[in-house]
Amino acid sequence: MSNQSADAVFDALGEPVRRRILELLHEGPTPVGRLAERLPVGRPAVSKHLRVLTNAGLIERHPAGTRNLYALAPDGMTAAQQWLLQTWDTVLAAYAAEISRQRDTRSSP
Amino acid sequence: MSTVPPLRREILVDTDPATAFEVFTAQIGQWWPLAEKSVFGADATVAFDDGQLIERSTDGQTDLWGTVTRWDPPRAVAFSWHPGEAPTSHVEVTFAAAADRTRVTVVHSGWEAYGDPAAARTQYDEGWPEVLDRLEGAAHDTWVALMHRRGPAAPVTGSPFEDPRFRDHAAFLHRMRQAGYLVMAGPMVDGAGEGMTILRLPGPEQLGAATKLATEDDASVAGGFLAVTVRPWNPMMRPYREPAGPGGSA
Numbered sequence: 217m218s219n220q221s222a223d224a225v226f227d228a229l230g231e232p233v234r235r236r237i238l239e240l241l242h243e244g245p246t247p248v249g250r251l252a253e254r255l256p257v258g259r260p261a262v263s264k265h266l267r268v269l270t271n272a273g274l275i276e277r278h279p280a281g282t283r284n285l286y287a288l289a290p291d292g293m294t295a296a297q298q299w300l301l302q303t304w305d306t307v308l309a310a311y312a313a314e315i316s317r318q319r320d321t322r323s324s325p
Numbered sequence: 326m327s328t329v330p331p332l333r334r335e336i337l338v339d340t341d342p343a344t345a346f347e348v349f350t351a352q353i354g355q356w357w358p359l360a361e362k363s364v365f366g367a368d369a370t371v372a373f374d375d376g377q378l379i380e381r382s383t384d385g386q387t388d389l390w391g392t393v394t395r396w397d398p399p400r401a402v403a404f405s406w407h408p409g410e411a412p413t414s415h416v417e418v419t420f421a422a423a424a425d426r427t428r429v430t431v432v433h434s435g436w437e438a439y440g441d442p443a444a445a446r447t448q449y450d451e452g453w454p455e456v457l458d459r460l461e462g463a464a465h466d467t468w469v470a471l472m473h474r475r476g477p478a479a480p481v482t483g484s485p486f487e488d489p490r491f492r493d494h495a496a497f498l499h500r501m502r503q504a505g506y507l508v509m510a511g512p513m514v515d516g517a518g519e520g521m522t523i524l525r526l527p528g529p530e531q532l533g534a535a536t537k538l539a540t541e542d543d544a545s546v547a548g549g550f551l552a553v554t555v556r557p558w559n560p561m562m563r564p565y566r567e568p569a570g571p572g573g574s575a
Binding site for chain 1: 339348349357436
């Protein structure tokens with residue numbers, strides 16, 4: 217999983233309306249009109265947000281007859297999780313190195 | 326409510342909990358890898374300052390990474406987490422004495438609202454939390470790779486596997502299996518008479534015991550039929566899912 221897709225996920229999550237869309241989709245696959253009714257922005261803006269979320273891999277579009285349903289993507293958060301895992305590994309490795317450095321400084325003046 | 330499972334990472338550090346807490350908090354600016362993980366880059370600074378975790382750039386900009394929600398030295402520190410544009414999540418770091426060292430555990434939560442609950446359940450069952458559980462155990466055990474090759478008493482020609490003395494080696498491997506130490510063993514396909522065995526001994530710092538087993542308990546090595554190099558191994562990663570063996574049942 218590349219950092220770029222994790223960036224896309226975090227960028228997508230960095231906007232309150234998009235976070236609200238994800239929360240609404242927790243209730244199940246939803247047509248865009250139903251989402252728009254429950255959001256404080258117009259339908260074109262909702263479509264734009266849906267595009268960003270789709271491109272980040274967080275949601276999927278399912279054609280259902282004449283309309284489209286949007287749903288949470290099963291692996292939507294995987295890139296973000298991988299990125300966070302790698303972040304904490306980097307951070308904790310630096311932390312452990314600092315503790316080793318301090319110990320070595322103490323034991324060999 | 327179904328949730329995206331919290332991310333959990335732990336590390337053993339060679340110091341006491343009070344020092345581990347102090348280094349993580351008061352001295353965070355000395356070690357946090359700002360070049361890789363920051364808003365303003367390598368020249369910035371970061372500090373816990375009056376209940377807030379703040380990054381400052383050289384030209385005076387600030388970014389509030391989070392606000393402390395629990396301050397319990399030397400046991401724990403917790404804070405909200407929203408560096409840059411990130412949505413708010415939550416980080417808890419705990420420090421627990423483990424023999425003469427300290428186990429530092431990071432739990433990063435707050436992703437529940439954004440993931441598919443059904444997928445989250447699948448990941449919880451099969452995905453990365455299992456990796457971490459496995460590594461937690463792994464960190465406390467001693468792992469070694471035994472690299473075997475022909476010893477000084479081995480015949481120069483012929484397959485060592487057909488030599489009666491090879492049975493001593495097989496018997497050693499069976500003992501390791503019965504003891505629960507054997508992870509895997511087998512010959513190198515591209516090196517005649519060479520092989521590798523991975524052992525996992527419970528508890529830290531068992532390299533001496535592993536070496537003794539490999540060189541004395543294995544009569545084929547003690548007798549010079551095989552030579553062995555004992556290499557301490559630090560397993561860091563495994564697949565998210567066990568690879569399915571060819572022909573294995575699902």
